Amino acid sequence: MTRNPHYQFVGIHNFQKLAGNEMFWESFKIGLVWAVSVTVLQMILGMILALLLNANLRFRGLTRVLALIPWAMPPVVVAIMWRMLYSPNAGPINAFLGFFGFPSGINWLGSFSLAFPAVIVVGVWVGMPQTTVTLLAGLQQIPVETMEAAQIDGAGAWSRFRYVTLPSLVPIIAAISSLNFIWNFNSFSLVYVLTEGGPGGRTMLPMLFTYIEAFKNRNIGYAAAMGLILVVIVTILLAIYLKLQLREGKEGK
């Protein structure tokens, strides 16, 4: 990078080059799988935890505080911590598996097939607090009378959830899951510190790919084109999703 670079307008050259860049589209695919699976798992687990926290159980206060910790921690520290948990020799996860007679000594973050799922687990762990807390706030806004009425009408726990709780949570679910999707798709630090995109590019999220293009390969214009394409596609996907979600919500009522 020179001090006084001569900029040259290249028109759509960068975009044309991008269309044929298979590694970029591969990384885009990884990013989509990552963002969708982390968002969905966060939503399912967050919903279960929020329902538990909303029920009249002991240790609620403790769990509530615990549930916030992943949110507070610096992403780099989270990644370092999980590297220790996943450690092939001295890691507690392998020790746990070994204790029950499963194969231990697994190199979680270094394995072609396991690195991506392992990284997804960390992503879910980090993002669960926001989801849980938002869903919990939504649950607490549902009037107690509605629930009682459903109960008197003989609705079981599942049908109360399906026909009372879920429909009234639709706007919140739509909002938090689209935010989660964006955050997850754009996430960088966590996976960068966990695997740097390895092994063999199996965890090369789009932001890692663009970062390397911009600051390791020094192709700032090319990276900017990538970033723009990503924003456009993500915005379109999100618009479709929100439209579907909110229409379903209306039909449900």
Next chain:
Amino acid sequence: MTRTLGRIGQYVLLAAFIVFLAFPLIWLISCSFKSSAELNSLSVNIIPQQFTASNYSVALEKQGLIRSAVNSLLVALASTLLVVAISLPASYLLARFGGKIRAIGSAWVMVSQVFPVILIILPLFLILRAMNLTDSLVGLTLVHTTYTLPFALWMLQGYVANIPFDLEEAGAMDGASRWTVLMKIVFPLLAPGIVATALFAFVSSWNEFFFGLVLLQSPENYTLPITLKMFIGGEGKVALGPLAAGSVLAAIPSIIFFTIMQRKLISGMMAGAVKG
């Protein structure tokens, strides 16, 4: 009978969540107190066989760590000051006289969430390079401020909007000047909001990794997350104990602040999620 079984099931699930959420942190803290012999052995214990605080002294003695903690602190404090100084008057105007701009502003805050950090850093990088501020804490402070401002502004204007305008009018009726009304009525009521916004700005900056990674080149400018990352990226065997100790130290301020402000943050998030 099914009821009791249901209850038991609920507690089992809750326990599973507690383990999933808490165990990683417990393990990190445990590692930070283990001797290097124990860390390198194959025995895996939650409670260290021999408690040792030496990891902490080693981590602190490593000059890089203290210096980068100081860097992190300086950048976080400076950007917090800037964020509050800018968002305080701006949020007041937005909440009280914003009208259309307020609606556009809220949409823009949402849109700014869609932009990946890479697209934010590219133009900022070019600007900072032109001003010779790429490898500098001043430059990083400016970037952190830019990045935190939209959300902070949005948070704070929500607090302003919650202060009844009648109070200000009543003050004006009693002959108080605009300045007196602001100082005596608005700011005292706004204090919790300002604290929450400041804490948010501080923690965002303290935790931030990506911008530091892109901008800072010389080790004496590294912030804490960068130095910790360099620990593991370095050649040779990683000293796990000091790394764990440093990580615990880096996480403490954020966890403390978060516990203080959790309710405020949650209501802010809720407002943003529902209205947005």
